[in-house]
Amino acid sequence: AATASCGGGDNTQLMKYVLKNIIEERMDIGNALRDAKLYSSAALYNSRYFNILGDPILNVLPPLTIGSIAGIPDSVQARQTVNLSGDYENSINEIGEIRVYESIYNRFYENDLLVFIYNQWVNEHYEVDYTNNGHTFYFGNIEINNGEYVAQFIVPDDVHSGDEGRILNYVYDSSSSTDYLNCYLPMKLSSIPVSALSTGSPEVQLWLDSEFFIAGDYVSTDPTLIAHIEDENGINILGSPGHGILLIIDESINPIEITDGFMYYTGSATEGELSWQLNDLSEGNHTLQLIVFDNFNNPTVAETNFVSKRSGKVSIEQMLLYPNPMDDDGYFTFVITEDSDITITVYTLTGRKIKTIKQLNSPAGYNQIYWNGKDADGDDIANNTYFYKIKAKQLTNNKITEKIGKLIILK
Numbered sequence: 001a002a003t004a005s006c007g008g009g010d011n012t013q014l015m016k017y018v019l020k021n022i023i024e025e026r027m028d029i030g031n032a033l034r035d036a037k038l039y040s041s042a043a044l045y046n047s048r049y050f051n052i053l054g055d056p057i058l059n060v061l062p063p064l065t066i067g068s069i070a071g072i073p074d075s076v077q078a079r080q081t082v083n084l085s086g087d088y089e090n091s092i093n094e095i096g097e098i099r100v101y102e103s104i105y106n107r108f109y110e111n112d113l114l115v116f117i118y119n120q121w122v123n124e125h126y127e128v129d130y131t132n133n134g135h136t137f138y139f140g141n142i143e144i145n146n147g148e149y150v151a152q153f154i155v156p157d158d159v160h161s162g163d164e165g166r167i168l169n170y171v172y173d174s175s176s177s178t179d180y181l182n183c184y185l186p187m188k189l190s191s192i193p194v195s196a197l198s199t200g201s202p203e204v205q206l207w208l209d210s211e212f213f214i215a216g217d218y219v220s221t222d223p224t225l226i227a228h229i230e231d232e233n234g235i236n237i238l239g240s241p242g243h244g245i246l247l248i249i250d251e252s253i254n255p256i257e258i259t260d261g262f263m264y265y266t267g268s269a270t271e272g273e274l275s276w277q278l279n280d281l282s283e284g285n286h287t288l289q290l291i292v293f294d295n296f297n298n299p300t301v302a303e304t305n306f307v308s309k310r311s312g313k314v315s316i317e318q319m320l321l322y323p324n325p326m327d328d329d330g331y332f333t334f335v336i337t338e339d340s341d342i343t344i345t346v347y348t349l350t351g352r353k354i355k356t357i358k359q360l361n362s363p364a365g366y367n368q369i370y371w372n373g374k375d376a377d378g379d380d381i382a383n384n385t386y387f388y389k390i391k392a393k394q395l396t397n398n399k400i401t402e403k404i405g406k407l408i409i410l411k
Contacts, residue, residue, distance in 0.1 A: 017040035029059075078192065091147055098141070099136050102238065103160055113126065138153035156236045156295040162188075165188065219309070220308065223278050225258075237262050245262055258276045274290075316335070339361065339395045343356065356376065384408075
């Protein structure tokens with residue numbers, strides 16, 4: 001930061017040299033600034049106002065760019081499935097993170113504004129041409145074996161044409177504590193589609209907090225939305241107007257774009273998972289809709305409903321034994337509103353304890369716990385009516401909730 005008034009032109013020259021030293025010469029911050037003051041074209045009287053407020057030997061190094069990416073067509077077109085291979089030219093065995101970007105593209109903006117100049121209101125017309133960075137249209141993990149990998153991506157319909165697309169594959173090598181980058185650029189892209197079969201709309205499964213969730217369950221007021229999304233033509237994550245992944249809560253007229261929450265499964269170009277944190281929902285009943293498009297812009301609307309309950313003492317809801325009556329074995333099923341340790345105890349009508357089952361770290365939401373139908377000694381239980389008690393001990397504050405149900409053994 002500067003410690004006194006300084007000039008824009010000299011500031012720019014100095015900072016460009018600092019960044020060059022950090023990125024290209026891989027210097028620590030202190031040496032990068034010292035070298036820039038000595039050797040950049042910025043005036044020394046101006047540069048002396050810049051000082052490091054922190055550790056001068058701190059490194060903020062970018063990943064090492066090594067190796068190559070091959071198999072990319074001369075021009076990549078909309079709806080095209082592209083298979084590529086990469087090589088880090090070393091023996092890395094890790095999971096990498098690959099992103100494919102559309103080309104940068106030009107935008108035009110104009111507007112009429114009423115401004116107050118020289119004691120009068122004047123109509124001003126503004127026109128601006130600018131360049132927009134290309135958006136990500138593929139984001140997923142990839143398995144790297146001995147420095148080599150293969151990957152696949154599908155190009156969406158609404159990709160911007162241009163000559164400056166990019167492919168980046170980042171990996172952190174834990175054995176050497178070094179991060180690396182594989183790059184392919186520039187990549188030529190065309191919005192003219194290849195001939196490809198449209199296979200219909202994406203398939204979507206929705207959960208809240210865990211994959212044990214079923215519609216109507218109780219969840220917290222800050223649940224995590226989880227969605228498994230699959231389509232043979234890939235999922236449109238470009239975020240173009242009207243084709244992003246949209247979330248609608250309680251039929252709101254203002255959908256929330258949550259495209260950034262999606263990531264393809266390792267090695268896949270057709271299925272992945274979306275995860276998105278919901279915050280400060282009111283207590284009570286809610287509906288949720290998720291709108292998803294595939295890369296050919298075929299839409300799907302997935303829906304579910306749930307009941308939010310504010311965090312506090314854990315609540316046990318929808319407690320059932322299945323089947324009941326039980327002739328052999330079965331499951332204790334229930335919904336809890338907080339992560340808890342669960343203890344299930346079975347009693348005779350006279351109150352004698354005959355079986356205890358424990359399950360630690362049970363997640364909030366729907367749970368099922370198996371029982372083989374035998375007592376603590378492993379013996380079969382006689383036909384009769386019994387009571388069972390589910391005790392939930394909340395992990396965050398050790399608060400305990402208990403609930404009692406009835407079961408029948410009938411063989």
